[in-house]
Amino acid sequence: xxxxxxxxxARKMLEGNDELARRNRERFRSCGVRVVNLMSSPxxxxxxxxxxxxxxxxxxxxxxxVEGDVATAxxxxxxxxxxxxxxxxxxxxxxxxxxxxxxxxVESLPLTDLDLLFVENVGNLVCPAAFDxxxxxxxxxxxxxxxxxxxxxxxxVFRRADLCLLNKVDLLSHVDFDMEVFQAGLRSVQxxxxxxxxxxxxxxxxxAWIQWLLGRLKPENPAGAGGNGFV
Amino acid sequence: MHELSIICGVTxxxxxxxxxxxxxxxxxxxxxxxxxxxxxxxxxxxxxxxLTADDPxxxxxxxxxxxxxxxxxxxxxxxxxxxxxxGDAGTPRxxxxxxxxxxxx
Numbered sequence: 154x155x156x157x158x159x160x161x162x163a164r165k166m167l168e169g170n171d172e173l174a175r176r177n178r179e180r181f182r183s184c185g186v187r188v189v190n191l192m193s194s195p196x197x198x199x200x201x202x203x204x205x206x207x208x209x210x211x212x213x214x215x216x217x218x219v220e221g222d223v224a225t226a227x228x229x230x231x232x233x234x235x236x237x238x239x240x241x242x243x244x245x246x247x248x249x250x251x252x253x254x255x256x257x258x259v260e261s262l263p264l265t266d267l268d269l270l271f272v273e274n275v276g277n278l279v280c281p282a283a284f285d286x287x288x289x290x291x292x293x294x295x296x297x298x299x300x301x302x303x304x305x306x307x308x309x310v311f312r313r314a315d316l317c318l319l320n321k322v323d324l325l326s327h328v329d330f331d332m333e334v335f336q337a338g339l340r341s342v343q344x345x346x347x348x349x350x351x352x353x354x355x356x357x358x359x360x361a362w363i364q365w366l367l368g369r370l371k372p373e374n375p376a377g378a379g380g381n382g383f384v
Numbered sequence: 385m386h387e388l389s390i391i392c393g394v395t396x397x398x399x400x401x402x403x404x405x406x407x408x409x410x411x412x413x414x415x416x417x418x419x420x421x422x423x424x425x426x427x428x429x430x431x432x433x434x435l436t437a438d439d440p441x442x443x444x445x446x447x448x449x450x451x452x453x454x455x456x457x458x459x460x461x462x463x464x465x466x467x468x469x470x471g472d473a474g475t476p477r478x479x480x481x482x483x484x485x486x487x488x489x
Contacts, residue, residue, distance in 0.1 A: 157411060158466040164397055166390050166415070166457035248386060280386050283422045283457075309422045309455065 170284055173252035177259075177287025184264035187370060188272060190286050192310055193294035194303075195276030198320040200228045201353040202294060202362075203271055207235045209363055214268040214370070219258045221250040221275045228273065238262060249280035252287055269370065278303065282310035290369060296321040298328055301335035308342045316347050316365060323352040387427040388434075394459050395435050395442060402441055407464040410445045414462065420455040 165171060181188050191199050203218060210216045217238040220228040229241035240258045242250060255272060262270070272288060274281040293314040295303055298321055304311040311317065317339065339346055349365065351358030394415070402410060413432075417425055429447055436442035445462070 156466045157463045158405075158407070159461055159463050160401060160405065160407075161461045162397065162401065162459045163461070164459045166393055166459055169393060279422050283386070283455075309420050312420055313455070 167283065167285075170252050173256060174285035174287040177252050177256055180256075180259075181264070181270070181287060181289070184267070186264050186267040186270050187290075188270045188286070188288040189366075190272045190274060190281075190288035190291045191294060192274045192278070192281045192291065192314075193276060193296075194278040194299060197276070197294045197296040197299060198353050199273050199276070199294055200231055202318065202320060202351070203273065204231060204235065205353040205356060205359055206271075206363065206366075207232065207237050209359075210269065210366075211235065211237055215266055216269045216271070217262050217267050219250075219255065219262075219270065219272045221254070221273060223247070223275060244275055248275060248277050249284050250274050250286060251284045255286045269366070278307040278310050282307075282313055290315040292316045292318060294318045294320050297325055297330040301331045302338060304335065304338035304342045311339060311342045311346065314343070314346060316349065318362060319348055319350045321352060321354070322350045322357060323355045387423055388431045390423065390457065391428060391431040391435055394432075395439075397459055398462060399441060401462075402464065405464070408441060409465045410442055410462050411465060412446050412448060412463040413442075414448045414450065414460040416450045416452050416456060416458040416460050418452045418454040418456040420453075421457050422455075423457060425449045425451065 191202070193199050200220075207216065207218070218229075218232045218240075220226075220232065220239060220241045221244060222228055222241070223244055223246060225243070226241045229239045232239040240261055242254055242258045244250065244254065250272065259270070264270075272286060291314045293310050293316075295317060297319065304317075319335070336348075339348065347365070349358055349361050351362055353359070394413070398410060398413065402408070415428065417423055417428065428449065432447050436445065450460070
């Protein structure tokens with residue numbers, strides 16, 4: 154019986170992605186563009202939120218969008234209709250965007266001419282949380298139709314977020330969404346995570362969201378200052 | 385859902401390290417999986433079996449998964465048969481110590 158040799162690796166399993174994310178982050182910084190990673194389950198309203206945000210953003214900032222979807226270019230077509238530069242990524246079955254995909258996607262964008270880049274991740278409340286893209290801020294969108302228990306059921310994405318947008322609040326009177334349960338769940342996962350109640354459809358709360366973005370974009374908030382996990 | 389790609393990365397790292405150390409058989413692999421990582425230990429085990437069944441280096445390796453209270457996904461260490469390979473696989477606790485010769489510091 155030969156002896157056993159123990160070999161210490163201490164290597165991150167996602168080291169490959171983390172290294173690419175680090176390169177993305179460096180590149181975004183050197184180009185002076187800030188990046189928001191929008192995450193939610195399918196149908197929570199990420200694209201609708203962008204449609205409500207971009208007409209304002211476009212007037213004040215140089216902005217572009219990367220759309221991640223398993224298939225179709227539908228979301229990119231919706232964004233392009235607003236005269237905002239957009240790149241559609243199709244992940245061909247993959248459940249999340251990774252840093253390498255984002256590096257490829259931004260190749261066709263004029264990064265040095267941008268202030269803000271929105272990355273709409275693949276609709277999924279689980280996998281995108283594990284993959285750092287090199288973004289400055291992670292924004293998780295939850296809609297009231299999904300139920301108030303989601304922060305506790307899908308903690309990782311809420312735990313690493315810099316902001317939670319509670320969308321479709323215009324439907325609150327039609328659904329059994331218990332605000333107390335939602336807030337208690339969020340507190341147990343990440344106390345102090347800011348929450349903004351919005352409706353992309355009616356425009357309620359959109360001003361607060363825009364103010365949040367503007368606050369982040371001030372020069373005294375350097376890129377990557379989110380500091381809530383990956384950075 | 386992405387456990388397969390994670391295990392692909394793990395087996396690749398193990399193969400590279402084993403080759404650098406001229407190890408031909410790995411008996412134990414230790415992973416650390418954070419409960420906030422969004423990754424299922426049971427899926428990792430399934431994917432590990434799937435990917436190593438035909439691989440003489442890894443097919444007899446036991447996968448040990450320690451769960452931690454964070455979001456970490458770590459390939460911690462492995463145990464390999466010493467001296468069973470192509471002549472100079474190294475001896476237990478050789479002069480370089482138990483560090484990974486092929487890894488990055």
